[in-house]
Amino acid sequence: MTEILPTLWFVAIGALWVGFLLLEGFDFGVGMHLLFSTRTPAERRLMLNTIGPVWDGNEVWLITAGAATFAAFPFWYASLFSALYLPLVFVLLGLIFRAVAIEYRGKGHTERWVRGWDRAIGLGSLVAAFGVGAALGLTTTGLPLDANGDRVGGAFAWFNGWAVLGGLAVVGFCLVHGAAFLALKTEGPVRERARRFVVRWAVPALAPLVVWVLAVQFDGGKLWTLLPLGVAVVALVAGWLGARAGREGRAFAGIATFLVAGALTLFGSVYPTVLPSTLDPAFDLTVFNASSGGYTLGVMSVVALIGLPLVLAYQAWTYWVFRKRLHADQIPGAHAVLPAVLQRKLAQAEK
Amino acid sequence: MDPVEIARWQFGITTVYHFWMVPLTLGLGPVVAFMQTMWVRTGHERWLRMTKFWGKLYLINFILGVATGLVQEFQFGMAWSEYSRFVGDVFGAPLAMEGLLAFFFESTFLGLWIFGWNRLPKKLHLATLWIAVAGSVVSAYFIIVANSWMQHPVGVELVDGRPVMTDIWAVLTNNTALAAFSHAIFGALGVGGGFLLGIAWYQLWQRRRDGIDTVDAARRVVVGENRAIPGRDRADHDVWIRSLRVGALVAVVAFGGVAVTGDVQGKLMFDQQPMKMAAAEGACESGTSFSVLSVGELGSGECEDIEGIIEIPGMLSFLAHSDFDTEIQGIKDLEPMYQELYGETLPVDPKYGEYSGAPIDYVPNLEITYWGFRLMIGFGGLAAFAAAVALWLTRRGTVPESAWIMRLAVLGILAPFAANSAGWIFTEMGRQPFVVAPNPNPSGTDGVFMFTAAAVSPGVSWGELLFSVICLTAVYAALLVVEVLLLVKYVRGGIASAMPELAHGDDDDTPSDEPGGDDRRSDVLAFAY
Numbered sequence: 001m002t003e004i005l006p007t008l009w010f011v012a013i014g015a016l017w018v019g020f021l022l023l024e025g026f027d028f029g030v031g032m033h034l035l036f037s038t039r040t041p042a043e044r045r046l047m048l049n050t051i052g053p054v055w056d057g058n059e060v061w062l063i064t065a066g067a068a069t070f071a072a073f074p075f076w077y078a079s080l081f082s083a084l085y086l087p088l089v090f091v092l093l094g095l096i097f098r099a100v101a102i103e104y105r106g107k108g109h110t111e112r113w114v115r116g117w118d119r120a121i122g123l124g125s126l127v128a129a130f131g132v133g134a135a136l137g138l139t140t141t142g143l144p145l146d147a148n149g150d151r152v153g154g155a156f157a158w159f160n161g162w163a164v165l166g167g168l169a170v171v172g173f174c175l176v177h178g179a180a181f182l183a184l185k186t187e188g189p190v191r192e193r194a195r196r197f198v199v200r201w202a203v204p205a206l207a208p209l210v211v212w213v214l215a216v217q218f219d220g221g222k223l224w225t226l227l228p229l230g231v232a233v234v235a236l237v238a239g240w241l242g243a244r245a246g247r248e249g250r251a252f253a254g255i256a257t258f259l260v261a262g263a264l265t266l267f268g269s270v271y272p273t274v275l276p277s278t279l280d281p282a283f284d285l286t287v288f289n290a291s292s293g294g295y296t297l298g299v300m301s302v303v304a305l306i307g308l309p310l311v312l313a314y315q316a317w318t319y320w321v322f323r324k325r326l327h328a329d330q331i332p333g334a335h336a337v338l339p340a341v342l343q344r345k346l347a348q349a350e351k
Numbered sequence: 352m353d354p355v356e357i358a359r360w361q362f363g364i365t366t367v368y369h370f371w372m373v374p375l376t377l378g379l380g381p382v383v384a385f386m387q388t389m390w391v392r393t394g395h396e397r398w399l400r401m402t403k404f405w406g407k408l409y410l411i412n413f414i415l416g417v418a419t420g421l422v423q424e425f426q427f428g429m430a431w432s433e434y435s436r437f438v439g440d441v442f443g444a445p446l447a448m449e450g451l452l453a454f455f456f457e458s459t460f461l462g463l464w465i466f467g468w469n470r471l472p473k474k475l476h477l478a479t480l481w482i483a484v485a486g487s488v489v490s491a492y493f494i495i496v497a498n499s500w501m502q503h504p505v506g507v508e509l510v511d512g513r514p515v516m517t518d519i520w521a522v523l524t525n526n527t528a529l530a531a532f533s534h535a536i537f538g539a540l541g542v543g544g545g546f547l548l549g550i551a552w553y554q555l556w557q558r559r560r561d562g563i564d565t566v567d568a569a570r571r572v573v574v575g576e577n578r579a580i581p582g583r584d585r586a587d588h589d590v591w592i593r594s595l596r597v598g599a600l601v602a603v604v605a606f607g608g609v610a611v612t613g614d615v616q617g618k619l620m621f622d623q624q625p626m627k628m629a630a631a632e633g634a635c636e637s638g639t640s641f642s643v644l645s646v647g648e649l650g651s652g653e654c655e656d657i658e659g660i661i662e663i664p665g666m667l668s669f670l671a672h673s674d675f676d677t678e679i680q681g682i683k684d685l686e687p688m689y690q691e692l693y694g695e696t697l698p699v700d701p702k703y704g705e706y707s708g709a710p711i712d713y714v715p716n717l718e719i720t721y722w723g724f725r726l727m728i729g730f731g732g733l734a735a736f737a738a739a740v741a742l743w744l745t746r747r748g749t750v751p752e753s754a755w756i757m758r759l760a761v762l763g764i765l766a767p768f769a770a771n772s773a774g775w776i777f778t779e780m781g782r783q784p785f786v787v788a789p790n791p792n793p794s795g796t797d798g799v800f801m802f803t804a805a806a807v808s809p810g811v812s813w814g815e816l817l818f819s820v821i822c823l824t825a826v827y828a829a830l831l832v833v834e835v836l837l838l839v840k841y842v843r844g845g846i847a848s849a850m851p852e853l854a855h856g857d858d859d860d861t862p863s864d865e866p867g868g869d870d871r872r873s874d875v876l877a878f879a880y
Binding site (some may be wrong): 048082089105148315 | 409414421428442456461515557815837874
């Protein structure tokens with residue numbers, strides 16, 4: 001039993017990352033669409049409020065993926081996070097700005113204030129998505145790590161084509177996934193524009209992800225990982241056809257399935273290596289040499305068995321509560337916050 | 352440039368900053384949930400207004416706590432990879448539990464609460480807030496379990512020189528964690544209480560200055576209203592006086608709790624980390640007296656430069672052991688003991704970087720520990736005293752007209768924050784030179800400790816660390832300014848700032864700058880970003 005725990009935790013962490021990409025993916029996508037998809041403030045506001053009730057809960061998938069990696073594979077966590085120091089600083093800055101911007105944009109009423117925070121949401125989403133993508137890309141292709149698991153070669157030693165490919169893959173995915181989400185959750189011009197975006201851009205925007213998955217499969221893939229790869233391709237085609245036919249639910253489901261199957265191929269292909277060293281295969285971190293002890297993994301398994309189903313249940317319920325499409329008329333007018341004192345002076349002046 | 356120093360500054364800045372937002376979240380959350388509970392139970396308008404107003408401020412503050420919490424989670428791996436490798440088997444577990452069992456609840460249900468007004472049934476909507484608040488309290492518990500393991504490592508055994516967890520229950524019920532958790536929760540309630548008190552005082556003072564409320568011959572309040580100002584009706588007075596008194600009461604009770612739990616924590620610390628408490632006392636010689644004031648160059652860390660000026664005989668023994676004559680070990684006696692147990696110099700090993708083979712200074716920074724300890728108690732006591740005075744001054748239903756007392760009340764909001772920061776800085780700096788502190792007494796796992804100098808990421812350069820500490824500090828500073836400005840703006844707007852319907856009230860010609868804002872549909876959202 002204890003021998004299988006590291007493998008189970010590899011699956012669990014893969015699931016957390018997939019949950020993050022699936023849920024926070026459309027949050028990032030909607031955020032990026034604020035930058036270019038519309039010129040009207042009302043439509044931007046409508047778009048933002050499709051993720052309003054859920055984005056914060058979705059972000060926890062990332063936090064939990066990080067913490068679970070720390071708990072179950074401390075050597076993987078330590079090597080990956082320290083080797084990617086600079087890109088992760090940018091991910092953090094992006095996430096900080098995005099979170100604060102979502103909360104604060106409606107609390108000021110000059111055009112500059114609102115537009116400025118909208119840009120912070122968009123750029124923050126873009127930077128965070130790219131950084132996470134680069135990190136995941138390098139996790140599958142390797143970093144220059146020494147025997148202790150420390151990065152060799154300076155602050156930019158991580159930078160290579162795989163980092164860029166991974167970054168582009170996640171950004172592209174978020175854009176398409178976010179558009180599919182907007183098409184599913186809104187009415188009116190935003191819905192139509194988002195649907196058209198999926199039809200027009202799905203293939204080029206998802207190409208980096210497809211290339212990455214194919215490369216990893218080609219490099220170390222197993223026979224069985226061809227199966228999810230096939231599923232991914234079919235799901236993508238079905239999603240795209242769904243978008244073209246105006247079936248937004250099918251489009252969203254297709255793109256989501258594409259991600260899950262693609263990630264399955266990725267994680268399946270690299271297993272049991274969690275972080276290869278490009279210097280020497282002997283320095284590779286694997287499921288077995290990077291994991292915590294059997295007792296810790298056992299405790300964490302119990303926690304996950306209680307915690308994860310609960311999370312899935314109440315997050316699903318949240319989506320059920322906010323299941324209706326939004327339209328522009330539903331967004332309440334912004335109300336200006338005026339100091340109660342100033343009002344008194346105005347009232348006196350009127351008398 | 353020394354990577355250890357930069358990494359420590361980054362950790363310290365992030366943590367102190369994070370713990371400005373967090374205690375307000377922890378302290379205000381239960382109070383807002385209580386207010387909404389009262390509204391659901393009594394249906395009285397004043398409780399709804401209180402929920403909306405304080406809830407708004409709660410959310411403005413909450414988000415910065417979330418944003419900085421992300422940095423907390425990531426920086427262990429980024430800047431302290433050797434630490435993460437060493438403690439990963441035991442330290443990661445409470446962090447992952449925090450994510451799975453607490454933070455998910457908190458974030459998801461807070462989203463439901465924010466957007467759930469008028470959409471969820473009243474009681475269910477109330478439940479979402481209670482669940483979110485419970486999530487934040489449980490979250491604090493797991494984080495403090497992790498921190499307390501660094502102060503008092505339990506539930507592990509050493510395998511090849513690395514602690515491996517053998518007993519999760521021992522980790523979760525670490526006596527240090529239980530004491531520190533309750534101490535931190537009471538400290539946070541003090542922050543929440545002071546916040547309510549200061550802001551409600553300002554509002555009541557404003558009502559008096561504007562001539563809305565007056566006092567009669569018996570100096571009892573005569574409540575008035577001014578319909579020209581949105582929200583300044585009779586119920587408005589009720590909102591503020593109740594907020595004030597709830598806040599003051601919470602602050603007084605919290606301080607009682609802080610004192611009791613702090614006493615428990617102090618006794619544990621005398622036992623588990625004697626050097627930290629000796630440093631907090633500036634106590635070079637062993638003895639029984641508590642120092643009220645010591646002078647000399649504490650900063651030099653040299654015992655010869657310190658002179659006790661005012662001391663209370665027997666008090667230190669009382670704090671540590673509840674009697675007056677047990678001698679407490681001073682720095683001069685402890686240092687040789689630490690040297691014998693943990694060595695006089697750091698091992699010669701590349702993982703200690705430039706500290707490899709360097710002599711170890713077991714005495715934490717005396718200036719910071721000595722004054723941190725006193726500032727914590729001083730600011731905490733000041734806040735509690737002020738809250739008690741406030742209860743007395745407002746017994747006739749409003750606040751005095753004095754602008755100076757109002758300014759003091761508003762300034763007083765900062766005192767509990769300062770006490771919280773000072774306490775954390777004291778306990779974290781007092782743990783040095785260790786990141787995982789050894790406990791000379793046998794209740795901790797013997798031999799489990801780590802020097803801070805060995806904990807940083809070996810592969811990360813000082814340039815990277817410096818870059819991130821500058822970026823993060825600049826962003827924190829800018830966002831703090833934004834948060835405070837927003838809080839001030841919403842406070843000055845009064846209840847109407849959180850309840851647009853009050854502002855719209857009588858005159859329907861209030862301009863709406865959103866197209867479609869006027870033709871309201873029945874399913875219009877109660878709140879939108």
